[in-house]
Every structure is written in structure tokens, then in C-alpha cells.
Amino acid sequence: EDQVTQSPEALRLQEGESSSLNCSYTVSGLRGLFWYRQDPGKGPEFLFTLYSAGEEKEKERLKATLTKKESFLHITAPKPEDSATYLCAAPLLNSGNTPLVFGKGTRLSVIA
Amino acid sequence: GAGVSQSPRYKVAKRGQDVALRCxxxxxxxxxxxxxQALGQGPEFLTYFQNEAQLDKSGLxxxxxxxxxxxxxxxxxxxQRTQQExxxxxxxxxxxxxxxxxxxxxxxxTRLTVT
Incomplete structure (x- = not known):
């Protein structure tokens, strides 16, 4: 069964303290890896899609990278407003527009 | 532009009541x-549609x-007949x-609470 596992479950950082979140997946084949941000009481907000090992994408202080077995979300010099739950997901089926399998998320707290 | 909207945002139902959630x-x-999505968990798939066709309902x-x-x-x-779970x-x-x-x-x- 396809699985997506995220670590750590929770991460507490001081403002400006860079770190990385991990997402490992056992889905068969590489059909895309998605990162979302979720704030309390809100739906997930799309951040990145990665399709190929070695691919990288950046947005402000976030950079997502992908290998054959895992993805990392690097957070450089985080600010308190980066505090949220970060979710990783992979497509359930080997075709476009399929449901996603989500990890449990990493709860990030950035302290000023 | 307008995003995805859902209603109601919050729903409290007594056990056994029927509820309808709109998207x-x-x-x-x-x-x-x-x-x-359960508390502290990632979202779990229920069902999906392409146009009006329901392609997969295996997660219900x-x-x-x-x-x-x-x-x-x-x-x-x-x-139908909501349960606490x-x-x-x-x-x-x-x-x-x-x-x-x-x-x-x-x-x-939509946050559903069954009492």
C-alpha cells in the first residue's frame, strides 16, 4: 500500500534558525510529490509540485527538493508567520487528476 | 478570482441526524x-468526480x-444517521x-461535530 511518512511530527524553531522537513514515500513509481501548507481552521494551501528526482522549487523562504525516495522542505531564516502545518502528498493513481495520499504533517512553530 | 467555497463552515448534529455538506x-x-481530516492527521480521500461522473468512492x-x-x-x-466517529x-x-x-x-x- 502506498504510504507517505513525514518527520518530525513537530518542530520548534527560533526565528532565523534554518531547518528541513522530511517526506518519505513508498508509492510505486514517481508521479509527482506535492507540498501544502495548512493554517489552523483553514484548508491546505498549495505550495509546490515536484515531478523528477533532482528537481527543486523555491518560494520565498521555502525550497522543496526531491530524490527517488524522499522530499525535503528547507526553510531558510524562518519567521513567525511561517508557523503552520506542512503536508506532503503523493498521487494515489498513476494518471492525472487523481486523489492524493497525505502524510500526517509536520507542525512548525517559529518563535520570535 | 474566487476559490473553492464550502458551506456550512461549522455543523453540529445530534447522533442519528442526517447532514448535507456543500462544495x-x-x-x-x-x-x-x-x-x-481528523484532528492532528492529514486529509484522507473519500471520493472524487470528473464532471458529473463519480470515478471512485472507495474511501467512503x-x-x-x-x-x-x-x-x-x-x-x-x-x-445519513450521523455517528460520533x-x-x-x-x-x-x-x-x-x-x-x-x-x-x-x-x-x-466544514467542521462537523456529532454530539
Whole structure:
């Protein structure tokens, strides 16, 4: 069964303290890896899609990278407003527009 | 532009009551997905549609759950005879078709509490 596992479950950082979140997946084949941000009481907000090992994408202080077995979300010099739950997901089926399998998320707290 | 909207945002139901949750997808998005999210967990797939066709309902937890999208736009998730274990946030997402770009855009969710 396809699985997506995220670590750590929770991460507490001081403002400006860079770190990385991990997402490992056992889905068969590489059909895309998605990162979302979720704030309390809100739906997930799309951040990145990665399709190929070695691919990288950046947005402000976030950079997502992908290998054959895992993805990392690097957070450089985080600010308190980066505090949220970060979710990783992979497509359930080997075709476009399929449901996603989500990890449990990493709860990030950035302290000023 | 308008995103995915869901209503109601909050619903409290007594055990045994029926509830209906509504999702308005982004205009023009052909695919619509329903997920259930328990506290502290990631979203879990329930069912999805392409236009009005329900392509997969394998994630629905029981036959008390039913979803429809009769005109290929608005969708309704109905839960009959609600149970306490149905308490969760129900998320709707939509995506456009085409290429390999199929990011799903989520609504704010409906928080269902069964008492």
C-alpha cells in the first residue's frame, strides 16, 4: 500500500534558525510529490509540485527538493508567520487528476 | 478570482441526524475531491468526480456516506444517521484537467461535530 511518512511530527524553531522537513514515500513509481501548507481552521494551501528526482522549487523562504525516495522542505531564516502545518502528498493513481495520499504533517512553530 | 467555497463552515448534529455538506469548486475545474481530516492527521480521500461522473468512492467509510455532483459543478456530501466517529473536518478540493499539472485547490472545510 502506498504510504507517505513525514518527520518530525513537530518542530520548534527560533526565528532565523534554518531547518528541513522530511517526506518519505513508498508509492510505486514517481508521479509527482506535492507540498501544502495548512493554517489552523483553514484548508491546505498549495505550495509546490515536484515531478523528477533532482528537481527543486523555491518560494520565498521555502525550497522543496526531491530524490527517488524522499522530499525535503528547507526553510531558510524562518519567521513567525511561517508557523503552520506542512503536508506532503503523493498521487494515489498513476494518471492525472487523481486523489492524493497525505502524510500526517509536520507542525512548525517559529518563535520570535 | 474566487476559490473553492464550502458551506456550512461549522455543523453540529445530534447522533442519528442526517447532514448535507456543500462544495462550490473553482469555476471550470472538472475534477472535484472530498477528503476527511481528523484532528492532528492529514486529509484522507473519500471520493472524487470528473464532471458529473463519480470515478471512485472507495474511501467512503460506510454506506451512510453519499456524494453527488449532478451538473458537474456543485457537489454535496451527505451523511445519513450521523455517528460520533463522523466528527471531523470535511475538505473539498478541485483541479483542472490537462497535462501533468493537477494541483488540487482546497476549500476551508466544514467542521462537523456529532454530539
Amino acid at each position: 462550490d469548486p473553482i469555476s471550470g475545474h472538472v475534477s472535484l475531491f472530498w477528503y476527511q 467509510p460506510s454506506d451512510r456516506f453519499f456524494a453527488e455532483r449532478p451538473e458537474g459543478s456543485v457537489s454535496t456530501l451527505k451523511i 463522523d466528527s471531523a473536518v470535511y475538505l473539498c478540493a478541485s483541479s483542472s484537467r490537462g497535462g501533468r499539472t493537477y494541483e488540487q485547490y482546497f476549500g476551508p472545510g
